[in-house]
Amino acid sequence: MTRYFLQKTLSQSVSVAGTGVHSGKQAHLTIKPALENHGIKFRRLDLPGTQDIQALFKLVVDTSLATVLGTNGAIVSTIEHLMASFAGLGIDNALVELNDYEIPIMDGSAKVFTQLIKKTGIVEQAAPKQFFIVKKPIKVIDDDKSVIVYPESCFKITCGIDFTHPLIGKQKITFDRAKNNFEKEISYARTFGFIQDLELLKKFSLGKGGSLDNAIVIDKDKILNEEGLRYPDEFVRHKLLDSLGDFSLLGMPIQGHIVTYKSGHTLNHLFIKTFLENNDAWETGPIKI
Numbered sequence: 001m002t003r004y005f006l007q008k009t010l011s012q013s014v015s016v017a018g019t020g021v022h023s024g025k026q027a028h029l030t031i032k033p034a035l036e037n038h039g040i041k042f043r044r045l046d047l048p049g050t051q052d053i054q055a056l057f058k059l060v061v062d063t064s065l066a067t068v069l070g071t072n073g074a075i076v077s078t079i080e081h082l083m084a085s086f087a088g089l090g091i092d093n094a095l096v097e098l099n100d101y102e103i104p105i106m107d108g109s110a111k112v113f114t115q116l117i118k119k120t121g122i123v124e125q126a127a128p129k130q131f132f133i134v135k136k137p138i139k140v141i142d143d144d145k146s147v148i149v150y151p152e153s154c155f156k157i158t159c160g161i162d163f164t165h166p167l168i169g170k171q172k173i174t175f176d177r178a179k180n181n182f183e184k185e186i187s188y189a190r191t192f193g194f195i196q197d198l199e200l201l202k203k204f205s206l207g208k209g210g211s212l213d214n215a216i217v218i219d220k221d222k223i224l225n226e227e228g229l230r231y232p233d234e235f236v237r238h239k240l241l242d243s244l245g246d247f248s249l250l251g252m253p254i255q256g257h258i259v260t261y262k263s264g265h266t267l268n269h270l271f272i273k274t275f276l277e278n279n280d281a282w283e284t285g286p287i288k289i
């Protein structure tokens with residue numbers, strides 16, 4: 001009998017509360033299981049009657065500080081780390097209920113979401129998972145930054161960074177779905193920022209909930225967090241986490257090898273747009289195990 005990779009959802013609902021990094025407001029979040037082919041959707045409980053917001057690239061309305069989705073007057077902000085958890089754990093279907101507009105930042109990584117979902121349990125559903133199956137390379141290049149996908153029968157993302165800062169420098173890491181290395185190697189990696197950028201954000205009254213509890217803060221030659229780093233190359237691991245969250249907005253995982261160099265949300269989103277436009281370079285469908 002032919003066996004395919006199957007769609008997945010949570011075995012039951014799970015809730016968590018925390019502060020929005022930009023709003024500074026407390027928000028409560030419940031992740032519920034959903035039926036096959038539902039995808040990931042967000043529901044604003046504080047705006048009853050508004051349409052659910054599907055986690056798709058075409059609904060991205062802002063990416064300047066966080067990834068924001070919106071439709072018909074309702075928005076949901078700072079979705080990237082939760083989306084990375086879904087993508088990293090292979091969850092296709094879930095309904096996320098929220099009582100405010102911003103997903104809580106937690107510790108600046110995807111650790112809490114990932115552990116909660118894993119503890120709750122993940123179940124396979126009857127319908128085959130749908131993939132983008134890459135047939136020809138697709139690339140976006142901006143100066144020395146790039147995102148390229150190669151046709152390969154794997155599910156890999158490799159990120160490389162090169163910062164002049166002495167504590168970061170050159171770093172590279174690969175997520176490989178076949179090795180299931182998301183939780184241990186990627187999900188704990190926190191957001192990072194340079195102290196001068198944080199001061200600028202505060203001046204514009206954004207980043208209200210931002211603190212050493214939810215970001216690695218870097219000064220000229222040191223890290224301000226007392227506990228130090230979770231991995232020596234935590235920076236590139238977080239880049240990979242962000243990339244997983246960004247690329248998940250394609251709505252289906254990619255079969256192929258995505259390689260990013262010095263990329264960020266903006267170039268990742270340009271890649272998604274280019275990818276979707278180049279529809280002769282991929283096909284969609286289920287994949288045999």
Ligand SMILES: [Zn+2]
Nearest residue numbers: 080081191242
């Ligand atoms: Zn991030």
